Amino acid sequence: MRNRWLMLGLGWFAQVGSCSFLYGMPSLIPALRSQEGLALSGAGVVAAAPLVGLTIGLIPWGAVVDRFGERYPLALGLGVSGLLVLYVAAAVHGLTALTVLLGVAGAAAASVNAASGKLVLGWFAAAERGRAMALRQTAQPVGAALASLGLPMLGAAWGFRLALVFPAFFSVLGAAFVAVFARDPARPVGAQRARRSRSPYRGSPVLARLHAASTLLVVPQFAISAFALEYLVREHGWAPQFAGVVVAGFQLAGAFGRIGAGWWSDLAGSRLRPMRLLAVASAGVLLLFALGDAWTPWLAILALGLGAVLTVADNGLAFASVAELAGPDWAGRALGTQNAAQNVSAALTPPLLGALIGATGYGTAFVIATVFPLLAIVVTPVSGERMTAGPEPVSGRSGTG
Secondary structure: OOOHHHHHHHHHHHHHHHHHHHOOHHHHHHHHHHHHOOOHHHHHHHHHHHHHHHHHHHHHHHHHHHHHOOHHHHHHHHHHHHHHHHHHHHHOOOHHHHHHHHHHHHHHHHHHHHHHHHHHHHHOOHHHHHHHHHHHHOHHHHHHHHHHHHHHHHHHHHOHHHHOHHHHHHHHHHHHHHHHHOOOOOOOOHHHHHHHHOOOOOOOOHHHHHHHHHHHHHHHHHHHHHHHHHHHHHHOOOOHHHHHHHHHHHHHHHHHHHHHHHHHHHHHOOOHHHHHHHHHHHHHHHHHHHHHHHHOHHHHHHHHHHHHHHOOOHHHHHHHHHHHHHOOOOHHHHHHHHHHHHHHHHHHHHHHHHHHHHHHOHHHHHHHHOHHHHHHHHHOOHHHOOOOOOOOOOOOOOOOO
């Protein structure tokens, strides 16, 4: 247990590396268009390919992690992803080849999502696990922010291909650190392991309900994150640069909100009661935004800031609870299922909500969107919550990897 914070740090760094690639590709769309001669639609396909690959790879990687442990699948997947991106930068031309190989790189990077989550489950006791998982979850906004700051500048100065070296370097470095320094947590053996190896989905809807609630709560999260900048620029005439700084500040506050929610869950001895209350808060900020949009702009802007914190705060709670409910022999697959469902919701929310905004306006569209967090309040399986006290007692394997 003394090394648990090192394990968290390694998982966090690996996640930052993968996210700088997965969520950084849209930042290179201008460079793709000007330097590779792609139309906007083609550049959009290339930029989306890693996330498609990620979604496809999550559950298979989860099964691999459950079978072989966290350290080597994490290092292998992240290393292969980084090397593939380097190969794309050096040698690949043409829309089809770019799209396919970047999609494969995204699928390889999916190992990080399941493996780093299981590291937290295995190395941290329940009293600290909420904070630990929340800290791990901050890797996504940090990686995306690094990409947003670095990739457009590198793409403009050095070109699309050399810009890809930036996320590839972090991925390969993270893979090397994990391979050398990470250690798998101890796992149960014998009768205890046989008991844990049974599918957590059999005989109980609790885990499936948790997946569903988390997927529903992605809608208010992406309603805020996808449209805040556009709303401030188009509806209120803000300069894009100033609006971008404000939205970046909202995102940074959201990262701290995740940590605060994790701390709250540790103190409360529950993940899902705070998650249900955050679903109530998400519905509230959507309604507050609609009220501000109709009557006073400052209230809508306040709602965007609050929403950027409250609508992301449940992510770490849900991931920690999924891992706890699934147990060590199923956590990889369960976390992969969780992430895949959330990615589908994240991909569908901007175009569908955007069409609704176009037809009805922001206020009405956000009122309709409150249906999703309200459903999440009902679906969140608070009564079925189980928080394991800590890493399972074992005999035999020491977990030193």
